Amino acid sequence: MKLENICAYILALITAPLLLGAINRTKAFFAGRRGPPVFQAYRDIAKLMRKSAVYSGTTTWVFKAGPVAGLAAALLALMFMPLGGVHSLLSFNGDFLLVAYLLGVMRFCTVTAALDTGSSFEGMGASREVQFAAIAEPALLLGMIVVIRMTGQMSLTAGLNAFSSCLTAESGPTAILLLMAWFLVFLVENARIPFDDPNTHLELTMIHEVMVLDHGGPDFAFILYGAAIKLWILGALMVNLFVPAMTANPLVETAAVLAGMFLLAIVVGIIESSMARLRLLRVPQLLIAACAFSILALILVLR
Amino acid sequence: MHGMTENIMAVLLLINLALTASSRLAGCIGLVAMQGIAIGLLPLFSQEGFTPRGFFLAGFVVILKGVFFPRLLTNTIRNASVRREVEPFVGYGFSLMIGTALTAVSFWLGTRLPLPSSPAGMSLVLPGAISTILIGLFLIVSRKKAVTQVLGYLVMENGIAAFGLAVVSKIPLLIELGILLDAFVAIFVMAIMIYHISREFDHMDVDQLSTLKG
Numbered sequence: 001m002k003l004e005n006i007c008a009y010i011l012a013l014i015t016a017p018l019l020l021g022a023i024n025r026t027k028a029f030f031a032g033r034r035g036p037p038v039f040q041a042y043r044d045i046a047k048l049m050r051k052s053a054v055y056s057g058t059t060t061w062v063f064k065a066g067p068v069a070g071l072a073a074a075l076l077a078l079m080f081m082p083l084g085g086v087h088s089l090l091s092f093n094g095d096f097l098l099v100a101y102l103l104g105v106m107r108f109c110t111v112t113a114a115l116d117t118g119s120s121f122e123g124m125g126a127s128r129e130v131q132f133a134a135i136a137e138p139a140l141l142l143g144m145i146v147v148i149r150m151t152g153q154m155s156l157t158a159g160l161n162a163f164s165s166c167l168t169a170e171s172g173p174t175a176i177l178l179l180m181a182w183f184l185v186f187l188v189e190n191a192r193i194p195f196d197d198p199n200t201h202l203e204l205t206m207i208h209e210v211m212v213l214d215h216g217g218p219d220f221a222f223i224l225y226g227a228a229i230k231l232w233i234l235g236a237l238m239v240n241l242f243v244p245a246m247t248a249n250p251l252v253e254t255a256a257v258l259a260g261m262f263l264l265a266i267v268v269g270i271i272e273s274s275m276a277r278l279r280l281l282r283v284p285q286l287l288i289a290a291c292a293f294s295i296l297a298l299i300l301v302l303r
Numbered sequence: 304m305h306g307m308t309e310n311i312m313a314v315l316l317l318i319n320l321a322l323t324a325s326s327r328l329a330g331c332i333g334l335v336a337m338q339g340i341a342i343g344l345l346p347l348f349s350q351e352g353f354t355p356r357g358f359f360l361a362g363f364v365v366i367l368k369g370v371f372f373p374r375l376l377t378n379t380i381r382n383a384s385v386r387r388e389v390e391p392f393v394g395y396g397f398s399l400m401i402g403t404a405l406t407a408v409s410f411w412l413g414t415r416l417p418l419p420s421s422p423a424g425m426s427l428v429l430p431g432a433i434s435t436i437l438i439g440l441f442l443i444v445s446r447k448k449a450v451t452q453v454l455g456y457l458v459m460e461n462g463i464a465a466f467g468l469a470v471v472s473k474i475p476l477l478i479e480l481g482i483l484l485d486a487f488v489a490i491f492v493m494a495i496m497i498y499h500i501s502r503e504f505d506h507m508d509v510d511q512l513s514t515l516k517g
């Protein structure tokens with residue numbers, strides 16, 4: 001555990017909410033507005049932290065534990081994520097699975113807290129979230145198997161670092177398929193537009209937003225920050241595939257990853273400005289397509 | 304050169320999967336047209352190379368499959384005023400899964416049937432062609448609208464053509480043109496048939512033809 005690894009972790013912690021600001025600024029640009037400041041997410045979190053939490057009489061300790069446990073899972077998962085050539089804080093063979101299921105634990109906490117309120121809206125959102133996650137998870141895991149198979153490395157840091165050097169003209173289609181599959185997973189897991197609208201407040205169409213309606217104060221701040229960290233983790237997964245770990249200079253590597261992340265945020269903003277939400281019935285179909293991309297990439301690697 | 308063939312084959316595979324999942328007929332026709340153009344470009348990058356014969360063949364295929372067939376079919380669906388395949392026998396999500404499974408099967412078949420003449424690195428050609436044929440067949444049996452079935456037939460033909468253009472060298476030009484002309488006549492006749500079906504019955508749901516009394 002060297003100093004630069006700790007610095008990279010702290011940098012990720014600090015920069016994660018900035019991505020939300022970048023997405024919102026892009027959307028505002030396309031809508032012809034000035035938009036909220038880039039640091040709005042930090043201000044929201046700071047404002048919420050100063051407030052006190054209000055708990056409904058029907059909720060139990062599960063509701064109070066949900067946001068804290070969810071944020072803890074996200075922070076732990078972030079420790080396994082490298083930043084270009086800068087290695088992650090923790091790493092061992094097979095940590096792919098741990099990261100995927102730490103994100104699962106985070107979702108589990110949110111869902112149980114939502115169900116604990118006893119509100120029918122929140123139950124509906126929880127059911128949708130779990131249904132979509134069940135189809136998105138194979139796409140994520142099969143993609144991870146593709147990385148393992150291509151690089152022969154069993155840990156996230158080593159695998160992602162070795163991936164960009166494995167790229168040849170032969171493996172180009174595989175990498176593109178993997179990128180498309182993971183991008184769809186990224187959009188659905190972070191409740192972004194073709195799957196879910198982060199701005200909507202109409203009960204019938206909400207998925208992620210509806211689950212956190214009853215949280216307030218510091219609890220809601222934890223949820224917002226946890227969502228930002230999740231956005232960072234899944235985004236870094238894709239960016240690290242293509243940022244080569246060739247230069248030994250950690251500063252260059254970090255700058256490259258940061259540039260990639262903000263490019264990703266701008267792409268998400270463009271998609272959100274140019275597309276409408278899918279009908280709920282069509283969402284599983286697109287997720288199955290993501291799985292099909294992953295499977296095809298796996299077939300291309302296995303042959 | 305072989306890298307390009309591989310990439311074209313990867314494009315074919317993706318278009319196949321998109322075809323199993325899309326319900327809009329105009330979109331399907333566009334996808335099949337793109338597939339036809341990709342197949343037309345194949346002879347330039349495989350055995351044929353950039354020769355006058357290669358260019359002639361490529362141009363002919365691209366014009367026929369990329370321009371003529373799509374326009375013919377687009378006219379047909381405009382006359383019959385159908386937009387989308389509403390209720391296929393197999394739903395779209397499930398179709399996509401079956402399409403992926405068929406692709407996996409064709410990759411397995413590709414390893415079992417090594418081509419004697421193929422140079423190393425052409426390994427996507429056989430699976431790509433087989434999966435295109437299989438998915439074309441699947442489209443024919445799983446859809447109800449006559450237009451989609453014609454598209455399935457076209458996809459199957461594309462698969463066979465991909466196999467031939469990429470692998471077999473030195474087919475006489477006349478035979479290639481003959482095959483293309485056959486496909487052209489077939490599509491032409493089918494388009495006329497669909498037009499008559501839709502004029503007679505106000506729909507082109509082939510499934511309901513089985514209830515006719517003779």
